[in-house]
Amino acid sequence: MMSSITAVYPHQFLPPKQMENDDHKEVPDNASEHCPGTRSEDAGKSDACAGCPNQEACASSAPNGPDPCYLHVNSYLVAIAERIATVKHKILILSGKGGVGKSTFAAQLSFALADMDYQVGLLDIDICGPSMPKMLGLEGQTIHQSNLGWSPVYVDSIGVMSVGFLLPHPDADITWRGPRKNGLIKQFLKEVYWGELDFLVVDTPPGTSDEQISIVQFLKETGIDGAIIVTTPQQVSLIDVRKEASFCKRVGIRVLGVVENMSGLSQPVSDLKYLKRAKTRREEPEDVTERVLAVLREKASELLGLVAFTEVFDSSGGGAAKMCVEKGVPFLGKVPLDPQLCKTAEEGKSCFGRDECWVSASALSAIINQWSICDQFMKNSN
Numbered sequence: 252m253m254s255s256i257t258a259v260y261p262h263q264f265l266p267p268k269q270m271e272n273d274d275h276k277e278v279p280d281n282a283s284e285h286c287p288g289t290r291s292e293d294a295g296k297s298d299a300c301a302g303c304p305n306q307e308a309c310a311s312s313a314p315n316g317p318d319p320c321y322l323h324v325n326s327y328l329v330a331i332a333e334r335i336a337t338v339k340h341k342i343l344i345l346s347g348k349g350g351v352g353k354s355t356f357a358a359q360l361s362f363a364l365a366d367m368d369y370q371v372g373l374l375d376i377d378i379c380g381p382s383m384p385k386m387l388g389l390e391g392q393t394i395h396q397s398n399l400g401w402s403p404v405y406v407d408s409i410g411v412m413s414v415g416f417l418l419p420h421p422d423a424d425i426t427w428r429g430p431r432k433n434g435l436i437k438q439f440l441k442e443v444y445w446g447e448l449d450f451l452v453v454d455t456p457p458g459t460s461d462e463q464i465s466i467v468q469f470l471k472e473t474g475i476d477g478a479i480i481v482t483t484p485q486q487v488s489l490i491d492v493r494k495e496a497s498f499c500k501r502v503g504i505r506v507l508g509v510v511e512n513m514s515g516l517s518q519p520v521s522d523l524k525y526l527k528r529a530k531t532r533r534e535e536p537e538d539v540t541e542r543v544l545a546v547l548r549e550k551a552s553e554l555l556g557l558v559a560f561t562e563v564f565d566s567s568g569g570g571a572a573k574m575c576v577e578k579g580v581p582f583l584g585k586v587p588l589d590p591q592l593c594k595t596a597e598e599g600k601s602c603f604g605r606d607e608c609w610v611s612a613s614a615l616s617a618i619i620n621q622w623s624i625c626d627q628f629m630k631n632s633n
């Protein structure tokens with residue numbers, strides 16, 4: 252039972268002692284209040300070190316030598332494992348490049364899973380560029396804490412956690428080096444009370460850097476079920492997907508599959524015919540019958556799923572499907588470049604069940620169904 256709910260303010264991102272640190276000064280979670288940092292000349296020797304459980308380890312380490320923080324790795328991994336024990340499945344959403352639609356996919360996947368009556372959490376660990384508050388229509392929301400921990404912000408039963416909820420204003424920048432990002436991700440995993448979840452979807456920044464290393468390290472006790480890699484069809488994006496797949500292999504994370512997003516332009520057939528005719532005649536159909544026919548054609552093509560495909564980016568290299576064969580990872584499918592999906596995602600809404608983005612919604616549904624992770628995972632966990 253939750254009680255005494257209070258807001259979590261930006262200065263509570265990290266414990267005060269870490270807020271005062273510069274990025275090179277490591278302070279163990281259990282250190283005394285005025286800890287000089289494990290890399291300091293005074294580590295283990297200053298007055299503040301008296302009585303600290305790390306004193307001996309710090310005093311015996313040469314400055315800039317092995318970091319005694321690692322002596323406490325086990326304690327926070329255990330704390331995270333206990334906290335995350337109520338989460339059945341953890342899925343990372345990765346991409347090699349930015350702007351390929353990873354956050355869009357993570358948000359729409361969460362909506363789809365919630366529609367299937369799963370309990371879903373969405374953790375945004377893109378610390379410097381959090382998109383989830385916008386993509387879930389939760390801008391301006393703040394995090395609260397209760398005696399159980401930090402409460403996610405909820406939309407359509409999806410619990411969402413993002414650094415975006417902790418910013419003093421939407422334009423505030425976060426310019427942090429690795430250790431501070433690491434600290435916040437650790438804090439999210441230790442502090443957030445998700446309750447019983449079927450899926451925790453983790454949206455990451457592009458690449459294989461601090462955030463990816465942290466999440467893999469922190470969840471290694473409990474295990475990560477797998478990763479979905481999002482790409483666009485261009486070769487420059489696919490080169491980086493190969494790196495993501497190699498990263499997953501090296502750290503022992505199963506690649507659940509690759510999604511090719513913005514994969515050509517798909518339009519209802521009726522739209523194309525209508526546009527072509529209007530362009531040829533250089534006039535709008537003034538005739539009522541013409542207009543009625545245009546609407547009927549659109550509805551008919553929607554019902555029949557008739558879509559015309561136009562290639563936008565060069566995919567002569569074979570696109571993601573070919574790359575998947577070479578890397579031996581599943582190809583999950585293509586999502587078209589769809590202005591309506593962009594609009595819907597930026598309005599923070601689900602594309603499922605919306606007439607205007609039925610083309611991309613059906614592509615996403617096909618991917619999620621083909622992925623059939625829900626069945627597989629739920630069977631394994633029952």
Ligand SMILES: Nc1ncnc2c1ncn2[C@@H]1O[C@H](COP(=O)(O)OP(=O)(O)OP(=O)(O)O)[C@@H](O)[C@H]1O
Pocket residue numbers: 346348349350351352353354355356377380382455456457512513514586587588589590592593594596597611
């Ligand atoms: N299939 C699509 N069709 C049209 N627009 C799309 C599609 N997928 C994503 N977008 C739009 O592209 C933009 C970038 O998407 P998104 O933020 O999801 O990318 P990202 O890979 O998460 O980027 P970053 O990693 O840099 O945060 C957004 O405006 C989004 O609405």
